[in-house]
Amino acid sequence: MPEGHSVQRTANWFNKNLAKQKIKVDSPQGRFSAEAKLVNNRTFLKARAIGKQLFLDFDNGLSVRIHLGIYGKWRYYGKAEKDVVGQVRARFYTSKAMADLRGPSVCEVIDSQQVKLLEKKLGPDPTNPDPKKINQARFVERVMKSKSAIGLLLMNQSVLSGVGNVYRAELLFRAKISPHRAGDSLTQKQVVNLWQDSVALMKVGIAKGVMVTRQEQLSSSKIHDERNYVYKREGLKCLRCKGTVVLEVMASRKLYWCPGCQK
Numbered sequence: 001m002p003e004g005h006s007v008q009r010t011a012n013w014f015n016k017n018l019a020k021q022k023i024k025v026d027s028p029q030g031r032f033s034a035e036a037k038l039v040n041n042r043t044f045l046k047a048r049a050i051g052k053q054l055f056l057d058f059d060n061g062l063s064v065r066i067h068l069g070i071y072g073k074w075r076y077y078g079k080a081e082k083d084v085v086g087q088v089r090a091r092f093y094t095s096k097a098m099a100d101l102r103g104p105s106v107c108e109v110i111d112s113q114q115v116k117l118l119e120k121k122l123g124p125d126p127t128n129p130d131p132k133k134i135n136q137a138r139f140v141e142r143v144m145k146s147k148s149a150i151g152l153l154l155m156n157q158s159v160l161s162g163v164g165n166v167y168r169a170e171l172l173f174r175a176k177i178s179p180h181r182a183g184d185s186l187t188q189k190q191v192v193n194l195w196q197d198s199v200a201l202m203k204v205g206i207a208k209g210v211m212v213t214r215q216e217q218l219s220s221s222k223i224h225d226e227r228n229y230v231y232k233r234e235g236l237k238c239l240r241c242k243g244t245v246v247l248e249v250m251a252s253r254k255l256y257w258c259p260g261c262q263k
């Protein structure tokens, strides 16, 4: 399952290669054909990522909303390709660039009213610009008034958009916070720090295309195989204390953490 940094990278590709042009939209596989006609040959204005959702806005007030889900994948080309490989749900292209979408859990055309409703429901996204710290304040408020475990809150897309299993585990390890702590038991400083660290880590993720969380690798240009502190390191020695990293299941997702130093 992609986390928000990869959706932001997709938005960047669309903005760089297709924005402000008339683009073709169709559905080689057929399942999106009727809706594709609503935006085909219209001017594509911009792409926006909010959490794990991508919105492609067109000049007729309509947007394509895409959520990759578990199986969805993008493939990009430097020119229009005639060949269709596999089940291509949607194809977005000009003569110079093309993006094929396969297997998304959502690919639909919605109007601006529906976009607004969705935006309201989604929690703040640490990859979006936040000059007035409004998003930070929304996150802090939602966490601090909740009795749910912080391990659940970080995965709740109405509290925080775009963070998934890897960043959830790593953010809590870096902050030395147990995933079982209730949101309302954390200090404001701890919650602000979680937000700011998610902004910093996802910025690196967008730049590198991989989820690096080990401090010494954040500014290095090399890509290491072992780039996380606890994710998928169950049974191994903690990199910070003498404890052992454990694997638990929390709300049916795997949760990695160190009971030795996360309190």
Ligand SMILES: [Zn+2]
Residues within 6 Å of the ligand: 238, 239, 240, 241, 242, 243, 244, 258, 259, 260, 261, 262
């Ligand atoms: Zn530890």
